[in-house]
Amino acid sequence: MVLIAVQVNGTDHQDEVEPRLLLVQYLRETLGLTGTNIGCDTSSCGACTVLLNGESVKSCTLLAAQADGAEIQTIEGLAPAEGPLHPVQEAFRENHALQCGYCTPGMVMAAVSLLEEEDQLTERTVREGLEGNLCRCTGYHNIVRAVLACAAERGMVPGSVS
Amino acid sequence: MIPAPFDYVRAGSAEEAVALLVEHGDEAKLLAGGHSLLPLMKLRLAIPSVLIDVGRVHELSFIEEQGDEVAIGALTRHHDLETSSLLKEQVPMLPYIAHQVGDPQVRHRGTLGGSLAHGDPASDLPAAILALGGTLVAQGPGGRREIAAVDFFKGFLETALAPDEMLVEIRVPKAPGAGWSFQKFNRRAQDWAIVGVAAVVNGTTGIALVNMGSTPLRATAVEAAVGGGASVVEAALLAAEGADPPSDINASSEYRRHLATVLVRRALEEATS
Numbered sequence: 248m249v250l251i252a253v254q255v256n257g258t259d260h261q262d263e264v265e266p267r268l269l270l271v272q273y274l275r276e277t278l279g280l281t282g283t284n285i286g287c288d289t290s291s292c293g294a295c296t297v298l299l300n301g302e303s304v305k306s307c308t309l310l311a312a313q314a315d316g317a318e319i320q321t322i323e324g325l326a327p328a329e330g331p332l333h334p335v336q337e338a339f340r341e342n343h344a345l346q347c348g349y350c351t352p353g354m355v356m357a358a359v360s361l362l363e364e365e366d367q368l369t370e371r372t373v374r375e376g377l378e379g380n381l382c383r384c385t386g387y388h389n390i391v392r393a394v395l396a397c398a399a400e401r402g403m404v405p406g407s408v409s
Numbered sequence: 410m411i412p413a414p415f416d417y418v419r420a421g422s423a424e425e426a427v428a429l430l431v432e433h434g435d436e437a438k439l440l441a442g443g444h445s446l447l448p449l450m451k452l453r454l455a456i457p458s459v460l461i462d463v464g465r466v467h468e469l470s471f472i473e474e475q476g477d478e479v480a481i482g483a484l485t486r487h488h489d490l491e492t493s494s495l496l497k498e499q500v501p502m503l504p505y506i507a508h509q510v511g512d513p514q515v516r517h518r519g520t521l522g523g524s525l526a527h528g529d530p531a532s533d534l535p536a537a538i539l540a541l542g543g544t545l546v547a548q549g550p551g552g553r554r555e556i557a558a559v560d561f562f563k564g565f566l567e568t569a570l571a572p573d574e575m576l577v578e579i580r581v582p583k584a585p586g587a588g589w590s591f592q593k594f595n596r597r598a599q600d601w602a603i604v605g606v607a608a609v610v611n612g613t614t615g616i617a618l619v620n621m622g623s624t625p626l627r628a629t630a631v632e633a634a635v636g637g638g639a640s641v642v643e644a645a646l647l648a649a650e651g652a653d654p655p656s657d658i659n660a661s662s663e664y665r666r667h668l669a670t671v672l673v674r675r676a677l678e679e680a681t682s
């Protein structure tokens with residue numbers, strides 16, 4: 248067993264874990280944070296995307312032991328339970344960027360990371376930035392629209408007024 | 410899917426990692442970003458009994474000038490390559506190619522050293538280092554040694570590294586004014602290359618092929634033809650000479666041979682324009 252200490256959505260946790268425990272299993276099964284979905288379990292779909300020290304990662308392709316010492320953010324930690332939605336969540340709602348919602352937690356976390364990392368975004372760079380996340384329902388257009396709406400709000404879209 | 414059980418140990422330095430490799434023998438595997446190894450372990454195609462996590466050896470994550478070369482630590486992530494202003498200035502092909510690897514999540518974890526040590530012929534970065542004429546630095550129990558990129562890839566997922574050696578550094582010559590091109594042919598975003606070509610024209614011509622055999626390889630027949638004065642069109646026809654590309658769900662071997670000639674022509678045209 249390996250002792251890990253992580254901060255998840257602002258709360259400190261210490262747990263003894265089996266070395267082969269994947270981060271996504273730790274989040275879902277040990278901590279009960281089932282907002283992070285497992286889609287493909289083969290590093291392809293991005294449904295399991297969470298932020299590790301602020302950067303998007305696929306939690307099905309990371310050992311919980313590798314995350315020892317890290318700050319982790321999941322979809323549950325983006326906005327307070329009773330408060331308003333996070334701007335990216337709100338933009339997804341406004342722009343009808345989800346249908347079944349299965350890909351949405353991962354999609355939102357990937358978008359949050361992308362918006363933090365880039366200075367400017369265009370339709371093309373949003374599409375490229377979300378290439379690690381698959382959606383079987385929406386055809387992506389409204390997802391791209393939602394992320395561009397957030398980017399425009401932050402003054403990150405060339406030519407748009409913030 | 411859950412990997413078979415293993416023991417997990419962490420190395421704080423390259424010396425420690427090598428000592429652990431010596432101690433555990435070929436039962437052990439280094440774990441860097443885990444983005445080649447963990448998928449294999451989940452499919453139980455790899456069943457190491459000890460994982461030596463080198464992900465915290467931060468001293469091996471760097472990109473710095475060393476005379477007329479740029480030295481890159483083996484634990485440097487694809488994301489660090491794609492955003493490095495030093496590389497964009499001195500070796501612009503490398504950040505460009507790093508940006509073509511997988512997707513942002515993969516690039517936040519995968520490392521240059523892991524990509525090279527894995528030796529997958531379908532990977533993009535080994536072709537980059539081959540075309541650039543890079544040098545790899547391995548550390549073993551007896552100290553460090555240098556291996557030219559052209560001598561590094563030995564067979565399918567096999568490299569010149571001994572079981573008790575760790576890749577610690579990769580060096581590439583500075584070439585701010587060189588012509589270069591990277592042609593990655595795939596059908597969907599995020600996919601691996603069906604065939605890829607990296608070309609560097611800088612006095613001499615270096616051309617490396619992705620997914621055209623059991624290892625990442627140089628297109629030596631094309632390089633010799635260009636050196637001998639052949640035209641781009643003539644030289645490109647030799648792209649698949651000596652190559653033995655696989656047939657798989659994406660393409661037949663024959664299709665890949667043809668594709669290589671087209672992509673080498675495009676790469677040479679772009680690199681010499």
Ligand SMILES: Cc1cc2nc3c(=O)[nH]c(=O)nc-3n(C[C@H](O)[C@H](O)[C@H](O)COP(=O)(O)OP(=O)(O)OC[C@H]3O[C@@H](n4cnc5c(N)ncnc54)[C@H](O)[C@@H]3O)c2cc1C
Nearest residue numbers: 439441442443444445446511519520523524526532533576
């Ligand atoms: C969804 C997905 C898409 C991808 N797409 C692409 C792509 O388009 N192009 C591409 O090139 N790659 C792609 N990759 C692979 C990715 O680039 C990997 O990150 C990389 O190949 C391995 O680096 P790593 O640090 O993750 O290595 P690991 O998985 O940690 O290790 C790989 C192997 O190298 C050994 N190793 C690691 N570091 C060292 C070292 N310093 N010294 C000696 N041995 C070492 C390990 O023991 C292991 O055998 C993709 C991966 C995924 C999951």
Ligand code: FES
Nearest residue numbers: 286287288293307
């Ligand atoms: S479940 Fe992790 S990428 Fe699909």
Ligand code: FES
Nearest residue numbers: 346348382383384
């Ligand atoms: S909304 Fe159903 S998979 Fe994206």
